Amino acid sequence: MTRFLKTFTAAAVLALVGIGAQASDFPAKDKPITIVVPFAAGGPTDRVARDLAEAMRKPLGGVSILVDNAAGAGGSIGANKVAKAAPDGYTLLVHHIGMATMPTLVRNIPFKVETDFEYLGGINDVPMTIIAKPTLPANNMKELVAWVAANKGKINLGNAGVGSASHLCGLLFQEALKTDMTPVPYKGTAPAMTDLIGGQIDLMCDQTTNTTSQIEAKKVKAFAVTSPKRLSTAALKDIPTMQESGFKDFQVSIWHGLYAPKGTPADVAKKLNDALKVALKDPDFIKKQEGLGAVVVTDKRMDSADHKKFVAAEIAKWSPIIKAAGVYAD
Known part of the structure; x- marks a missing residue:
């Protein structure tokens, strides 16, 4: 029995060392990272994800970053694909405000938004x-x-x-x-x-x-x-806000965030968060987002923990609205 335990312990240590080695080598240059978008190609979230993929390539050593569109069921099909993926950093999710609405909106959701993902950080407000x-x-x-x-x-x-x-x-x-x-x-x-x-x-x-x-x-x-003030983009600068139009409480911003499967090694998640922060400061990425009327995140939501707190607050905000409307995505 003692011999068995020693053998088992040694194997466990070697396994952990192996995991650590794999994490420290992330990302491998010959293995692409896939960003799953839970909506159709050509849509707004798809555009954000593709711009982000390009901006994150350089800080991740030039690794290939692909975009996979997996639409359906209020965005839950694509999200579930990532929740069930190997937690190795090579499968990520770009999702919008749907991360906060799915828990109420989607019947029999096959994952838990709050616990089945590693929150890597916010991307933008649209x-x-x-x-x-x-x-x-x-x-x-x-x-x-x-x-x-x-x-x-x-x-x-x-x-x-x-x-x-x-x-x-x-x-x-x-x-x-x-x-x-x-x-x-x-x-x-x-x-x-x-x-x-x-x-x-x-x-x-x-x-x-x-x-x-x-x-x-x-x-x-x-x-x-629906922003609190007029936008500076040439095509939108003359369009009034809802507040100016007499709807003082009408303000909606559709934000985007980046996620990985729960259990992704901490150092891999940190590398991804670091690359995200670099991307959010990339002049080309900022210019592309501003050209679309989006505002790139610059506040504490760039950090994983703060983005998770933000999403929790959004879940609390949208849940009663969806319940009152009586709408569901099957």
């Missing part, structure tokens, strides 16, 4: 825009509110699917106007935007990362931004 089809007769928020009141029961409000940023913002917009609209969910932001431009739906509330180019090209009408 304001939303209230936009409409180009033929909508209103030209400012006052006229839009009057148009909505005159067309109750006839208005289609598009979104990128249950649990998407556009869906959540749409819920708040209806609540603010005290008017029910017919929700039209799509399988992603791109087809929703196509139908808005074509006039098949009337309104949408979506991230600046997806709407800025359409607003600039005058393919849609823009009525307000």
